[in-house]
Amino acid sequence: MMQSSSRSGRNDAVTLLIGTRKGAFLYRGDATRRGWQVDGPHFLGSIVNHLVVDPRDGRTLLLAAKTGHLGPTVFRSLDGGRTWAEARQPPAFRKAETGETGRAVDAVFSLSPAHASQPDVWYAGTAPVGLFRSCDGGVTWEPVTGFNDVLYPRIQDKVNPGPDGALLHSILVDPRDARHLYIALSVGGVFESADAGASWTPLNRGVEANFLPDKDAEYGHDPHLLALHPLKPDRLYQQNHCGIYRLDRPGVEWRRIGRAMPTEVGDIGFPIVLHPRDAECAWVFPMDGTEVWPRVSPGGRPAAYRTRDGGASWQRLDRGMPSEHAWWTVKRQAFCADSGDPVGLYFGTTSGEIWGSTDEGETWSRLAAHLPHIYSVSAAASV
Amino acid sequence: MRVVIPSPLFSYTSGQKEVEAIGSSLAQLLASLDARYPGMRHRMIDEQDRIRPHIRLFVNGEGVSNLQRRLAPTDEVVIVAALSGG
Numbered sequence: 317m318m319q320s321s322s323r324s325g326r327n328d329a330v331t332l333l334i335g336t337r338k339g340a341f342l343y344r345g346d347a348t349r350r351g352w353q354v355d356g357p358h359f360l361g362s363i364v365n366h367l368v369v370d371p372r373d374g375r376t377l378l379l380a381a382k383t384g385h386l387g388p389t390v391f392r393s394l395d396g397g398r399t400w401a402e403a404r405q406p407p408a409f410r411k412a413e414t415g416e417t418g419r420a421v422d423a424v425f426s427l428s429p430a431h432a433s434q435p436d437v438w439y440a441g442t443a444p445v446g447l448f449r450s451c452d453g454g455v456t457w458e459p460v461t462g463f464n465d466v467l468y469p470r471i472q473d474k475v476n477p478g479p480d481g482a483l484l485h486s487i488l489v490d491p492r493d494a495r496h497l498y499i500a501l502s503v504g505g506v507f508e509s510a511d512a513g514a515s516w517t518p519l520n521r522g523v524e525a526n527f528l529p530d531k532d533a534e535y536g537h538d539p540h541l542l543a544l545h546p547l548k549p550d551r552l553y554q555q556n557h558c559g560i561y562r563l564d565r566p567g568v569e570w571r572r573i574g575r576a577m578p579t580e581v582g583d584i585g586f587p588i589v590l591h592p593r594d595a596e597c598a599w600v601f602p603m604d605g606t607e608v609w610p611r612v613s614p615g616g617r618p619a620a621y622r623t624r625d626g627g628a629s630w631q632r633l634d635r636g637m638p639s640e641h642a643w644w645t646v647k648r649q650a651f652c653a654d655s656g657d658p659v660g661l662y663f664g665t666t667s668g669e670i671w672g673s674t675d676e677g678e679t680w681s682r683l684a685a686h687l688p689h690i691y692s693v694s695a696a697a698s699v
Numbered sequence: 700m701r702v703v704i705p706s707p708l709f710s711y712t713s714g715q716k717e718v719e720a721i722g723s724s725l726a727q728l729l730a731s732l733d734a735r736y737p738g739m740r741h742r743m744i745d746e747q748d749r750i751r752p753h754i755r756l757f758v759n760g761e762g763v764s765n766l767q768r769r770l771a772p773t774d775e776v777v778i779v780a781a782l783s784g785g
Contacts, residue, residue, distance in 0.1 A: 383707055384782040385781070386708070386749050386780070402738045403738075404738070408741070409746050411746060411747065418746070420749065421744050511743055577717070
């Protein structure tokens with residue numbers, strides 16, 4: 317999600333941070349958001365699941381990487397990606413007791429800054445599902461015991477791996493309260509904590525889980541991405557395996573706003589992106605979730621869809637995109653917005669293209685091609 | 700003893716293909732390597748002390764999965780990073 321500052325009618329330069337299956341790239345844009353200079357590849361050959369800037373200093377970069385051969389780790393740059401240092405203690409589960417089967421982190425999937433009042437605190441979500449916290453800017457990481465050793469053992473019967481393994485992919489912090497957290501697991505569901513992760517409560521009522529035998533299950537659902545509006549933190553959205561949902565807290569019952577999507581397109585997808593200033597506005601990128609779940613653009617015709625009324629209606633936004641035979645999709649961390657006015661949108665495809673819009677999705681242009689499979693795209697003020 | 704390093708770990712050894720290290724067991728050898736090249740062990744061995752799926756360790760040409768395997772100063776340890784596919 318975007319962290320650059322902007323005032324109405326004037327846009328700052330933007331840097332796109334791109335994580336791919338074969339390394340990381342930085343695309344440095346100018347204030348028009350039309351001219352881009354590539355910086356990279358960084359860590360060529362590494363699987364980079366996530367590359368993000370610290371919104372609290374606008375400068376520090378954190379990157380989650382592994383290679384085909386080597387285990388997962390986190391790298392940090394304090395100089396805009398010119399130099400990198402590896403975490404001294406990457407995210408890792410506690411050592412198992414004798415007779416206990418221990419878990420090992422296979423991939424660090426998601427990196428999330430903690431509250432603005434906690435400048436050195438970060439969270440990391442992993443595959444298999446695990447939650448980790450760093451209190452020193454990403455140099456050393458500790459397990460969040462309340463999830464890894466308390467909640468997980470209780471829910472593991474319904475934590476199932478998807479094609480990329482079971483992921484803890486969304487970690488959201490309430491901007492009003494550093495201890496109030498939401499997380500989402502695919503597959504596993506959404507959970508809420510009021511005590512900085514010491515204890516958790518399922519938050520899945522109203523969400524379909526058509527793959528579970530128990531239709532009223534408390535957890536075991538499949539959120540693909542969870543989003544919280546920064547200016548209206550009681551408004552949550554999720555793109556789920558079973559549709560698009562919205563929740564207004566303190567309510568606990570999600571509403572399937574994806575019902576208003578065109579039937580022939582459906583409301584399945586990975587990402588959901590929120591307008592930085594308008595909690596009623598969000599974008600999704602539908603994919604084919606029929607039969608064997610091809611997970612490509614429905615009919616080979618990619619499009620974003622936007623709501624401006626909290627999900628009551630959706631508009632197709634495909635001007636500039638291929639009109640046929642484009643069999644790619646957009647992964648859950650590969651669609652983002654900047655904070656410009658109008659908002660700039662950016663997504664990366666499974667076929668290695670970066671697309672952008674400077675008019676909130678009305679028109680799109682291809683910014684880059686021939687990159688590896690793109691896992692994450694995030695936008696930052698010029699880094 | 701002589702330790703042969705695979706190319707995915709060259710970033711830790713500044714490109715050295717072979718290094719000298721000490722240890723009376725494989726576990727001690729890996730600890731010694733990690734002290735000299737911080738972070739290297741975690742990339743090869745997970746937090747449960749299991750060798751990662753695409754790493755193989757050989758002592759004098761014999762594949763070894765037990766980190767408690769004893770070592771002599773004249774032994775040769777070869778670390779292999781083995782992976783197929785794109």
